[in-house]
Amino acid sequence: MIVSTSHRVCTIKNIDFTDFFNVFLSGATIVFHVFSCLLGFIMIYPLLWLVASSFKSNDTMFKNTYSLLPESWGIIKNYNSGFASTAGYSFGHFFMNSAIVTVIGVVCTIFSFLLAAYAVSRVKFFGANFGFGCIIMTMMMPAQVMVVPQYIILKKLHLNDTLLAMILPWAFGGAFFVFLIVQYMRGIPKELDEAAMIDGCSKIGILFKILVPVVQPAIVSAAIFAFYWIWQDFFLPLIFVGSPKNYTIPLALNMYTDPNSCNNYGGLFAMSVISLLPVILVFIKFQKYLVEGIATDGIKG
Secondary structure (H helix, E strand, O other), X not given: OHHHHHHHHHHHHHHHHHHHHHHHHHHHHHHHHHHHHHHHHHHHHHHHHHHHHOOEOOOOOOOOOOOOOOOOEOHHHHHHHHHOOEOOEOHHXXXXXXXXXXXXXXXXXXXXXXXXXXXXXXXXOOOHHHHHHHHHHHHHOOHHHHHHXXXXXXXXXXXXXXXXXXXXXXXXXXXXXXXXXXXHHOOOOOHXXXXXXXXXXXXXXXXXXXXXXXXXXXXXXXHHHHHHHHHOOOHHHHHHOOOHHHOOHHHHHHOOOOOOOOOOHHXXXXXXXXXXXXHHHHHHHHHXXXXXXXXXXXXXX
């Protein structure tokens, strides 16, 4: 009888301890989710503020800076003034310039880094490792170092102040993209290349028919990075372009604020929201490829 009572007491104590532990875990989970939501709101607040400010009128925009709710609405005026003529051109003209530069730049970047990565990772030639090391070392060089020689070359070719001047610096790939694809290709068995060559496939055929479908996630990831970097680039267009007709979106947005005249902050915020739409849509559409391309490392033989 005593043993049975002791056993019951121990059982009750164990149940109480388990319940307490479950309550503690539940409380910790709630705190974690609350903290995560709070941190997420802090991170996304500048974007929310930008969107909310594009709805506010210019005279009330900075009265209550932290508020996301407009005191008076100015949506139609802001977006109309933003799309209207700036330096003789509408915002649609600048949007088209950015689209042309970005699309052609991304296509040229993909083609060039694919060739470079294939040569380094799959083709045997003298100095391949040394060449790849030189490519990696260029990642430690600031992009601004290359601006002066690039400007001199473009000026000698009479290509400065053109859309092509903003495309060519991106057209020959980049060390980061080459490194990403090389690491991916090195995980693919070379027996695939040998089997394709036995079937009569050329080296270019091996690249585009065998390797490209396998490394597609890495290619899409690199293309997304290239899209982001070219679309938001302000420095290169500022150096290589002087005529407003060739301005891209980052340079065009800069024209909405002029210290010598009035500042159209409503139009600036409205067009900033419009310029973010392609970036957000591209991320939503291809985010699974972005994660897969960075997380995986090719096929293991």
